[in-house]
Amino acid sequence: MALDAHTAPLTNVTLFTELMNRLVSTPVHLTPLGVFYGFSGYGKTRSATFAANRHGALYIEVGASWTLKKFCQMALKELGVVPAKTVTDMVEQLIETLAIETRPLIIDEFDHIARMGEKNVNIIREILDKAQIPVVLIGEEYLPNSLKRWERFDNRVRSWVAAQPATVNDAKHLAKLYAPDLTIADPVMADMAKQANGIVRRICHGIETVREAASLQGLTEVNLKDIADITYWQTRPAARRA
Numbered sequence: 001m002a003l004d005a006h007t008a009p010l011t012n013v014t015l016f017t018e019l020m021n022r023l024v025s026t027p028v029h030l031t032p033l034g035v036f037y038g039f040s041g042y043g044k045t046r047s048a049t050f051a052a053n054r055h056g057a058l059y060i061e062v063g064a065s066w067t068l069k070k071f072c073q074m075a076l077k078e079l080g081v082v083p084a085k086t087v088t089d090m091v092e093q094l095i096e097t098l099a100i101e102t103r104p105l106i107i108d109e110f111d112h113i114a115r116m117g118e119k120n121v122n123i124i125r126e127i128l129d130k131a132q133i134p135v136v137l138i139g140e141e142y143l144p145n146s147l148k149r150w151e152r153f154d155n156r157v158r159s160w161v162a163a164q165p166a167t168v169n170d171a172k173h174l175a176k177l178y179a180p181d182l183t184i185a186d187p188v189m190a191d192m193a194k195q196a197n198g199i200v201r202r203i204c205h206g207i208e209t210v211r212e213a214a215s216l217q218g219l220t221e222v223n224l225k226d227i228a229d230i231t232y233w234q235t236r237p238a239a240r241r242a
Helices: 011-024 044-055 068-078 087-101 118-131 143-147 168-178 186-196 200-217
Strands: 033-037 058-061 105-108 135-139 157-162
Touching (some): 033 044, 044 058, 058 068, 068 087
Parallel strands (some): 105 135
């Protein structure tokens, strides 16, 4: 399989794939619910996209401005179903369609639904219980604490998986993906990964900065001495005075 944005063998891609595989094979007497959580920039969405493609899952990223009605509408549209007018009817449509298709459901940015309160979280639980499909919730580092407020939901979680900070090996894989014609020395990748504090997005910015610098210098290989005068990514600018 060719290396691309969804198949680069990153740590969190592997962790999410293992989570999905476990949920898909859950015994019938257990609830196939998983939670994948971690700090912003750890590559959670990238990991979910790969697993969604592999398992034919329904992937929904919840918007910050969404209501539960909007969530139901978007999920049904992804399933090719014309949404009913009421939330009650749309929930029934989702349950029936997902149960028939037996597709896993991945809900990204679930923090937004958790902030809507217990009633909305329980509607997701209803979909899980009645459709009897694997469901993965993705959110920030404190999502588990949010869910523990609701015991009927919390005790259904079969697997909690924490996204991990990017490693040097992850940085190397990303360099192969985003700068395939450039050889970046291991010390550069190690330095970049350390400065990024495990944030995949920062590493991607760093790789592009190094690629641009190499292009300007006509280099096909980059060592630490070649980029001694550059920073991998811009820091937040100081406030200007009037």
